[in-house]
Amino acid sequence: MDPLSQNARIAVIGAGAMGAGIAQVAAQAGHPVLLLDNRPGAAAQAIAAIDQRLGQRVLKGKLEQSALEAIRQRLQPAQNLEQLADSDLIIEAIAEQLPAKQQLFAELEALCRADCILASNTSSLSITAMAAGLRHPQRLLGLHFFNPAPVMALVEVVHGLASDPALAQCLYRTMSRWGKHPVHTRSTPGFIVNRVARPFYGESLRLLQEGAGDCATLDALLREAGGFAMGAFELTDLIGQDINYAVTCSVHSAYYGDPRFQPSLIQKELVDAGYLGRKTGRGFYAYAEDAPRPAAARLSSDSAVEHCVLEGDLGWAAPLVQRLEAHGVQVIRRDGRSMLRVGEAILMPSDGRLAGQRARDEGLGNNLVLLDLALDYRQASRLAISCSSAIAPQALDQAVALLQRAGLQVSRLSDTPALAVLRTVAMLANEAADAVLQGVASAADIDLAMRSGVNYPLGPLAWADRLGLEPLLKVLEHLQGAYGEERYRPSLLLRRHAAQGRGFHDCA
Incomplete structure (x- = not known):
């Protein structure tokens, strides 16, 4: 199915950071856009903020004045739901509460044309559950943008059980036209990124809990050896410990307590204390102006080696x-x-x-x-x-x-199985392999999602192919043997591909 035409009318409901960002992206792509929020004046304020941000780009020579004026004309506030009736695509970006979203989509279904596509920007809720009460559930899909939407390239196109594959393809091609990197994913807990990324946080948290290393050292290793943009502790401080912990708890619960997603007591203690990271001035690190930043531990030697x-x-x-x-x-x-x-x-x-x-x-x-x-x-x-x-x-x-x-x-580090970077990469690849095995997404889309959505230096499955699946399987088996836990059980797909001598992208 072809992408939406540039004349297609887009509506965004919710004028918070995500909704406003999505509206900006759609307007920059050439669509007429209506932005609606139930808070009086919020949509107009969000549009004014967008105008100010784009004005800064004009001053820096990164955007033409004529382009800014065209975007201004295309982006308008809506006063009520009825104004959205003639939309071709409506993207919901309200609070992450399933009943509220279900009610909104039921109202939209009664109001809008039969060919209007409905989409949710949810990051964690089930598209299948969201669509269950609709007369035509096939018209509802997920479009999970990443924050900030004008900057982040990834969009997860989420298929519920009843979603029309042709509409999914239409949205996929539309997102490509908008300059994004879309990926297809089934509506399963965490979709791609919020599921596959859990070991990135979880393994550093476990190493910290076991005293294998301190925060600064473990973060430095992931950055300076692993090539990741940030370590797990500085990244969760940036995200917010409460948000990151809540996502982990949600995924853990949704997978019926699978130990691979087990939340961390250390992180819970931070949340309980209100040490939520940068936004509160303290998390794993302190963020006051005069707070010293701890240095990574290092050994040194005066010996000469020839x-x-x-x-x-x-x-x-x-x-x-x-x-x-x-x-x-x-x-x-x-x-x-x-x-x-x-x-x-x-x-x-x-x-x-x-x-x-x-x-x-x-x-x-x-x-x-x-x-x-x-x-x-x-x-x-x-x-x-x-x-x-x-x-x-x-x-x-x-x-x-x-x-x-x-x-x-x-x-x-203390004598710990698989150290830090190897353990993290092995578990990321293992989780990604299980996502492929369970039909959540393709190997190519998972790797693209992890590179574009969370800026990993390599997709976890491409990294597995580079290291070799048989040695990576041995690492996981040794981890499982050391801990005696199901947390480290190797994916069946990883075992299968290793036995066949094939890489993940050989089979994509």
Whole structure:
């Protein structure tokens, strides 16, 4: 089905930040737009704020004055619901309360033409439930924009059980015409982003709770090794601890208490205390003007390292060897079982086991140092290591000296399975795999959603393909073995693809 024509009349109900942003996007795309809010004067105020923001763009030379005037003419406040009767698409952006949305859509169905498409901007409520009371539920879909709507590219096009696939395709193509990155998703709890992103927060929260590292160090590792724009603690402080915690609780409840989505007691305590993040001046971090920002922990060494021995290859950490050589370290190559030797230390990429467990399993002694994952070992500025408490101080110092010689800041975590970045990426990929398995969305749409919606450096399934599904499966199996919890159970689809030797995007 073709996208809506540029002359199609768009209405947006709700003049808060999301509704106003959506109205701006539609008007900028060339549509006549009506904005309605039940608060007197709210729609006109929102339009005035849009005009002011776009005026700033004109002053900066990013928008022509003529374009601003055209947008002004297309964007108008509505006084009542009846003015929306002749709309071609109505997007609801009111409070996240299912009964209120159901009532609104019932009124719109009675008021509007039969070919008017109805859409909800809900981020978490069921489109199927929302449409259940309508005479024609097929006309209702979800259009989940991300905040701020004029800036964020992603739009989740959400299909309820009764939604018309042709209308879904129409909205998908319309969003593309509006300059967005649309993705198709079924109406399941959390859709794509709010479901697949849960491990990003959950694994850092668990590591903090277990004392594996502090907030500043874990955040720095996700940024400086993992390539994420923000770490979990600074991001939840930005989102609001109350909002992030509520979404986690909602997804956990909707999936009947699946431990993969288990909320964090640490985060609950912050919410209970009113430490909600930036908006209250305190969350995991303090935001007063004079509040010091804690530094990430790092180890340092004064030892000089001129050479190391590479046995076999380092798998996904192989680019680290290139980096060492680029920094003047002589790498002596031998056959063997995938490790670096420097002095008394043995360095190996983590496979998800505890350092002490792996050393015992493989007869490696006490001086094993495990390396965390990095998005790009050649560019990362920081890397996590872990080892058993029985490691010889000299061996630890030699390992740190080697990594330091390559220009890396080294942060030590306690002996914890899969460290920080590897654990997070493995669980993101695992959740994404289950979403594909359950028909929520395609692998391509999930990766696009996570890149465009939450700015991940790679889609989790593309990252899984890069690392290799069989080694990633082993990481999850070792995590599950270490904890003995269903939280870390590998997805059936991940097992299936690993057994077939195929990547997620080979099967897309």
